[in-house]
Structures are given as structure tokens and as C-alpha cells.
């Protein structure tokens with residue numbers, strides 16, 4: 001078993017990574033001192049595939065599990081659905097010591113985590129992420145929340161899980177497109193933190209797509225990098241912002257092309273290619289940009305922005321959370337594994353977007 005420790009004082013926890021770990025969820029939770037009723041929050045697809053396995057493991061370890069099912073889809077990461085989960089917990093008389101287990105991708109993890117943070121002012125929370133994106137990103141670091149009709153993730157809380165159990169075998173049932181969307185975040189960790197990890201990804205691109213042992217190393221290293229960043233800046237007051245490399249462009253692409261057109265990871269892939277290009281324009285290394293774009297393409301991810309008008313692009317980026325005084329903040333790469341924060345004025349940004357060619361002049 002591979003273990004990554006998230007160091008946050010008394011809220012520290014382990015991320016355990018092993019093929020087949022789902023069947024050990026019960027004993028591992030018991031070993032943490034958890035017991036009694038356990039709510040397994042999942043959706044019909046993931047619950048249908050893996051719910052029975054987790055429930056059996058919990059029962060065998062002496063828990064009384066209850067499955068709470070939320071419909072599948074980002075649109076159900078809402079206060080309304082959270083309300084239904086609260087109803088089920090209250091009706092089931094779940095107590096302050098009863099753990100909530102999130103079994104699913106980032107949507108389930110964020111929603112169940114928000115419920116765990118707020119039900120009875122906080123109950124033990126365990127993440128069992130089942131998409132690559134949730135294994136390397138959303139299950140680590142304690143951001144939980146739901147969407148508001150006016151914007152994504154507007155309502156939420158920082159709330160750390162007691163444990164994260166990652167089973168790489170569950171990725172076998174994941175759509176190829178979802179796997180690639182997760183790989184975009186994996187690449188991001190190489191760019192922002194670890195040039196040798198980026199080289200490892202370049203050397204093993206085909207094996208990653210085929211889910212060889214290399215995917216486990218990629219998950220472990222990604223979790224370790226995120227854990228290190230979150231350990232230094234849990235509430236995004238400074239350094240944690242480097243995790244947003246590619247995301248300012250990516251969020252604008254997601255919003256302007258209509259949520260659902262691109263998976264989040266696909267928009268981030270295009271956003272990273274754009275951030276790499278902006279880095280080059282502002283003095284970064286052309287070689288670094290070329291390596292990022294080449295790896296994205298080898299892993300089958302989009303790197304070319306869709307047709308979006310320059311002005312619409314700028315307006316969408318201004319709505320992002322990372323704006324101060326009209327200047328938009330970007331995480332840029334000065335070289336592989338080295339990033340810095342840069343505020344870019346609208347004129348420079350307009351020039352950059354125009355230089356990107358006619359692609360966004362639709």
C-alpha cells in the first residue's frame with residue numbers, strides 16, 4: 001500500500017492508495033476509531049458498480065451502513081440535493097460520531113463533504129474517490145461545497161476528511177474521456193512543482209493511458225504534491241493559488257462554451273496550453289511551453305482554444321475569483337516545475353489573445 005500523509009496538525013490524515021482497497025474500507029475506518037452508523041453517499045452509476053462492495057466491507061467491520069443516492073451530474077451538486085441528504089441523515093437519526101463516506105467522483109465528494117462539514121456542525125468524513133480527477137485533486141485538501149445558480153462552488157467550507165481511500169482499479173470502468181480529464185491535473189503538478197515528475201509523465205504517456213502501474217505512481221506523486229501545497233497554505237491565502245495554473249483561462253472556457261461542453265479537465269488542459277503561451281510572451285521558456293503542449297496532445301487532450309471572442313474572454317476572466325483591481329492574476333511558468341504569480345493588465349491580455357490567432361474571433 002502506498003500512503004501519502006496530509007500534514008495539518010491535529011487534522012492530519014493519510015491518503016491510502018492500493019488496488020482493491022475498497023473492500024478494506026470498513027476495517028480501515030474501524031482502525032481510525034470510527035463506528036456505528038455510516039452514511040455512504042453515492043450516485044446510481046458508482047453505487048451500482050461499487051456500492052455493494054463498500055457496504056459489505058462496512059458491515060463486516062461492524063458498521064451499520066445506509067446508502068444515500070444523489071442523481072448523477074454536476075447540476076445535482078446543489079443546495080437542494082444537499083438538503084435531501086440532510087433529510088435522510090435526520091430521518092435515519094445519524095449522530096455526531098456517525099461517519100459520512102463519499103463514494104464517487106468530485107461531484108459526490110464535494111457535496112458529501114459539504115454535508116459532513118455542516119450536519120450537526122461537522123461529522124467524520126471519509127473520501128473514496130472514483131474518478132482520476134477526484135483521486136488526484138478534489139478528494140485532497142478539504143475544499144467542499146455546492147454550486148449556486150449564479151456560479152460554481154459559491155457555497156462551501158474547508159473541511160478535511162479523516163481518511164482518503166484510493167483504489168486505482170475503479171478507473172477501469174471510467175470513460176476514456178474522464179480519465180484524460182484527470183490526467184490534465186496530473187500534468188499540472190509536474191508543471192507547477194516537479195520537473196522530474198513531468199519527465200516521468202512524458203516517458204510513460206502510453207502506459208498511463210493503458211493504466212499500467214505508472215498510473216499508481218502518478219496518483220501518488222500528484223497527491224503528495226497537493227498535500228505539500230495544502231499543508232503550507234490550507235485556506236488559499238497565498239501559495240495554494242499555484243494549483244490554479246491553467247484554471248483562469250480554463251474557467252472562462254468552461255463558462256463561455258456552456259457548462260457541459262468541456263469536462264473541467266479538458267478546459268484546464270486548454271487553459272494550461274494558453275498559460276504556457278502567455279508565460280513565453282512574458283519572458284518564460286519556449287521549450288517549456290512546447291513540452292506542455294506536446295504532452296497534452298500525446299495524452300489525447302485538447303490544447304487549442306475554441307472560437308470565443310477576445311472581449312468575451314476577458315469579461316469572463318474578470319468574473320473569476322482571482323481578480324484584484326481590474327488586473328487578472330495568472331499563475332505562469334518561468335520553467336518546468338517553477339511558477340510565479342503575475343497580475344496582467346487588460347491591454348496586455350488583449351494583445352496576447354489577439355496573438356493567439358483567429359481561433360477565438362468567433
Ligand SMILES: NC(=O)c1ccc[n+]([C@@H]2O[C@H](COP(=O)([O-])OP(=O)(O)OC[C@H]3O[C@@H](n4cnc5c(N)ncnc54)[C@H](O)[C@@H]3O)[C@@H](O)[C@H]2O)c1
Pocket residue numbers: 043045046049072073074077104105106107108110130131132133134137138139140141142143144152153170171172173174175178181264
Ligand atoms: N474540492 C476540490 O478541491 C475540487 C477540485 C477539482 C474539482 N472539483 C469538483 O469536482 C467535480 C468534477 O469531478 P469529476 O470530474 O470527478 O466528475 P463527476 O463526479 O461528475 O464524475 C464524472 C462521471 O464519472 C462517473 N464515475 C465516477 N466514478 C466512476 C467509475 N469508477 N466508473 C465509471 N463511472 C464513474 C460519474 O458518475 C460521472 O458520471 C466538479 O464539481 C468540480 O467543481 C473539486
